[in-house]
Amino acid sequence: MPSSQPPQQPPLGPYKLVTVNSAPERAKRLVGRVCNDVKERYLIVHVGNAEDISQxxxxxxxxxxxxxxxxxxxxPAQSDEAIVVAKQICPGIKTFxxxxxLQVDKGPDAVVGYIEEHLPALLEN
Structure with missing residues (x-):
């Protein structure tokens, strides 16, 4: 008997992600949560973390x-600096x-939620 569900679309991607976070283990953990939460829709691979803007x-x-x-x-100025550098090297890079x-005020769950809320607009536009 045929299923009434539409066929599952494969996830978009893979997208290679670099983070800029002075706490690399936290970055890995939070991005890991995001990647797992959105894996049905997006395939995101965390390929590296810069612990400082200079990296x-x-x-x-x-x-x-x-x-x-x-x-x-x-x-905001430091984030802008990192984004400008990244776009000079990879003009098509999507940045966030x-x-x-946010992490200090509302904790890691808020960070994960914020990223997941904004991810569709970033990846699908």
């Missing part, structure tokens, strides 16, 4: 990522800056 260029050159996320510990203080 962004080398990491972007090495991995040629599709995505760059800056963490909430950075000021978490609001400054």
């Amino acid at each position: 962004v260029a080398a990491l972007v050159r090495a991995h040629q990522p599709d995505l760059l996320f800056t963490a909430s510990m950075w000021t 800056a978490l609001p400054q203080g």
